[in-house]
Amino acid sequence: MSLPFLIGEQMTGGYGRGADILHVCTIAVDEGQIAVIVGPNGAGKSTAMKAVFGMLNLREGSVRLDGEDITHLSPQDRVAKGMAFVPQTSNIFTSMTVEENLEMGAFLRRDDIRGTMAQVYDLFPILKEKRRQAAGELSGGQRQQVAVGRALMTRPRVLMLDEPTAGVSPIVMDELFDRIIEVARSGISILMVEQNARQALAIADKGYVLVQGANAFTDTGKALLADPEVRQSFLGG
Template identity: 85%
Template sequence: MADPFLIGEAMTGGYGKGPDILHECTIAVDKGEIAVIVGPNGAGKSTAMKAVFGMLDVRSGAVRLDGREITALSPQDRVARGMGFVPQTSNIFGAMSVEENLEMGAFIRRDDIRGTMEQVYDLFPILRDKRHQAAGELSGGQRQQVAVGRALMTQPQVLMLDEPTAGVSPIVMDELFDRIIEVARTGISILMVEQNARQALEIADKGYVLVQGRNAHTGSGKDLLADPEVRRSFLGG
């Protein structure tokens, strides 16, 4: 069997010289798929994604992108290989305009970025309207759109989102999820950590339930939503 497009396989590791937070944890996503990591607070969800992105030490296991091992690469090198990462907080330059934020996202590119910027504005029309406004003045949902748009400016093959709907209203959450589905339809792989587990699994091709840094349940979003144990333990019945 060929590897998925991106896989963090049997990852064990933690931050610096600290204890292991992940224990033989495996996370994977294929081309154009949406994979969602859910689980209780402190389960290691964001840590697993950061491990895939190279932000902590993977002491055993491996990360592979498009068949190539990238376990030893820095996050910057992974961006150059086609990975985009949107952290949960501090993910925009508040004093810069929306358009300047998007331009900053294209820092590794040497070609004409205007076409990609138009694609971002088509995906998030409100950003076109507010392109000259300081990003820090926008609503929470609009700031998240700026953060996702900026990551898309690198033309990533994989887009990684850490709690993209944290702190936004249910209406804004639904709209963000709709845009995420649109991004996946262009062939970009989406790997996402979400607290809104039920809604996230509804749009997920793959779901990973983590507990204490280990894989507890893995399956399609539909299968996990239908699993009585997952429903009882993680989805409120």
């Protein structure tokens, strides 16, 4: 079997010197696929993704990207390796324009960014329309598009999204999920934490259900949606 493109394997750890939040937790995503992490509040979903991005110390386990051990790299070094992370909140510069936000996403690049900017505007046409507007004046859904667009400006190989549809309307959620599918089809791997579990699993190639920082169920999104125990316990029957 070939190794996943990105894997956080048997991760145990927490923040600082605090108690472990993750317990032998494994999260992985294949190239150009969508992996979704779901579970109840306090299950360690965002912590698992932050661990993969290097934002907490692992006491056990490892993280590998395209076969390379990156367990001890800083988040900044992981960005340089092709990882992009969009946090749930405080994920845009509100006083800057939409276009300035996108330009900030390309701060590590030394090449011409106009082609990538055009791709982001193709993906999110509303951003092109509002490119001269302060990002703080946008709606919640539009702000999320700016945050995702800025991450895409790094030309990532893996895009990590923490609750991308939090606080947006169902229509905006569906639209964001459609764009996420488009990004994955372009060959970028997507690792996503999502509260809207049923809708997220519907677009997922792989799904992880976490409970108390450990893997409870792992399967394809389709199989998890069909699993009676998963449906009963985590999807409202």
